[in-house]
Amino acid sequence: MARLKAESRDAAILLSPFFVFLAVFMIYPLIASFYFTLNDLALSDLKPVFIGIANYIELFSDKLFQQALLQTLAYLTFHTAVGVPFGLAIALLFNEEFRGRGFARACLLIPWATPPIVAAMLMYILLNAGFGPVIYGFEMVGLLPTQFTIFGNPNLALLGLAFVSLWKSSPLFAFIFLSGLQNLPSEVVESARVYGASSVAIFRRITFPFLKPVLAVNCILSGILALSGTQAFDIVIGITNGGPGYRTYMLYFLAWNQAFPWNRLGYGSTIAYVVTIIAVVFALVLLKIWYRRK
């Protein structure tokens, strides 16, 4: 009994940093930011004025919030519907034996390993209408008009950001798919081949069903990245700063703007909470679909 007590104490001591970390960096901010959502609060005076759910009600009449919400959902849909299949395609390609595969896989990591704001600046430079070599290259071969602008065009800017995000996220999705493919029993695939199954049939009947759990993980990850991850903030602030107009404002970017530059910490926290709720709902829906099918 005494030893058990001693072991419990030791465990508690060993676990305490985790508990402290959890309390200070997760639980406290969650509670504090929820408290902020119920108050009119600014960084400039830090005197909260309790206003109940007024911040939440304001969301319904805030045109910018509604625009940002729609843009975020469009961004999320594109990010998931295009990014995840693209990651799967890369994974299937890199799962094949070919010369230099190790090197190619290492290169694949580069976009993901690049810090998000650096990736944003890199893409801003590469795709800039004035000095971007990629745009210039397309202009040289006559595929684009002179000084073609992606990020300055209200109809293209959000799509441009989504492609940048895709460039950054797809390798991660691919690696997660690859880890799934590595666990695919080779004898099953070989047996199918022996019985004359085509590659498409093998993919449809064996590979894809096997990858479904990984697919669910990737979809959830994609959603969270697009909603509240680095893709939703760094890429926006690094490339368009929300413009032109408000065309690339997304919820996370709007939450940050409200809380800090616009000095409305309470309202910014409210938007951040809405982002969190959407992310949780998105994950739950995906999981539900997945478990129902299972």
Add this chain to the structure above:
Amino acid sequence: MTDDISTGKMKNLSEQKGTDRRRFLKYGAGVVVVAAAAAAGYYALQPAPGPPTPTTTAATTLPPTTTAPPPVTTAAPITLNFYTTGHMGFMYDVGRLGWKPIERWNAAHPNIKVKTFIDSFFDVYTKEATTFAAGTYAWDVAYEWGGILNEFAHYWTPLDEMGITLDPKVVDDIVPYARNAVFWKGHYYGLPRMLEIFTLMANADILDAKGVKFPTTYEEFLQACEKVNDPKNGVYAFEVGLKQGYLFPPYLCFLHGNGGSLWKDDAQQTVVPDSKESIRAVEDMVHLFKNYMPPSAIEKIAFVEASTDWYNGQMVFGLFYGWPTMVVTDPTSKIKRVYNWLWPGKKGVVRSGSQVACEGYGIPKTAKYKKEAWDFIQYLASREVQVQDTLGMFWKQENEEPIPSFWSYLTDDRFKAYPYNIIVRAQLAALKYKANRYERPAYMSYIPAIEAEVSNALTGAKKPADAMKDARESCDKILEKEYSTYGGGYYDPWPDMQKYASRIDDLINAIPVEDQYKFPF
């Protein structure tokens, strides 16, 4: 646990695990409670912001011109944390001419080591706001400008709280526009360190080759644009960055060039981006963008990202602070001569209108060494430092240096050599006209609201009148909250500036310049 398994007590393991888990959680929760109590105790025991640092300074005059700051000794070595911006390398010892203000200070003050912290201008506001709100010590001297001082004034130390009163001669010597950086509701919070004002620059060789005179009205400017615009050969008549984030300053030039003002003179100082002058200003911007500017301008920040086009001779006119004029001192540049003078206003409305940037340094409330901080601020505001700062100007971003913020420094003999003199003259001349930046508490909210709508007009997403009407709607919401919190009464430097009109004339006339660079005031 190993003993239990080895002695065959496996069946109790799960029960023990359950017990242990509960105990872990209990102990863990205990640790969290203790840590939280300790943290709460720590903050409770933190002393309230200290009393004003005692000082015997009744009135302050700026240090005389010296090549190094006067040596000072203090009892014990201290580190003075200095927070400044990245766009002026001079202030962190990487100036073009190698004149190092911080190194000089440190050499003259063996017991006060200045440690510099640098951030991009675009990050300063958020960094200062969050640091101030956290209430922790970070800096003794920090970058200050009207946009943040107005909103966060109670986090800064007013000089009178330190027993410091500025000598009236010093106050009179500060250019009123520059005062805006350090002055809020009757109190000074520091000293200005610089001043910059937008002027029109032109590639003189192209203008002369085409027989085009430097324009003195906006109408002449448009005619000149028509004559020099040559996009087929990659030369555009005009360029300035139109990307959101620094779109507000050029907008103000167009606004003032139409005789407009962003504020009404009412109690709330209502922001009126939908005034007829403002709508005309945006229409002018759209017209210029569609006809005489490169399409890529919409993706570029300010002049910085357009400066390569300037250097390569791919633009004829540019609207910005004076430093791109220095491109002529770069032997690799394709621009050999630059005209620099007033941004022209509409004929019959106003001769010119510009926008001004001014910055200073102040002392945060949480500073540890306020007296030493004040000494350092006076050093940074001294003639020698400000003149050297201007002399270090170059056309590249890291040497984006300004002109001095004190009238008496502006005619320093060292500015007489070309091209400094045309830059100083042009900026002085522009000071005769309205160049307000309208800094006020909610400044950082007004700017994106207006910029987004100007951008909507530029990209054709909205008509200028509709866009600026929407901007007004956004501004009205901001105004309501701002007025209820701050109560109006924001400093407008323009009336004070007009008192100095004859002094400006005298100063301009005191700066020699070749005839080819002389233009009507």
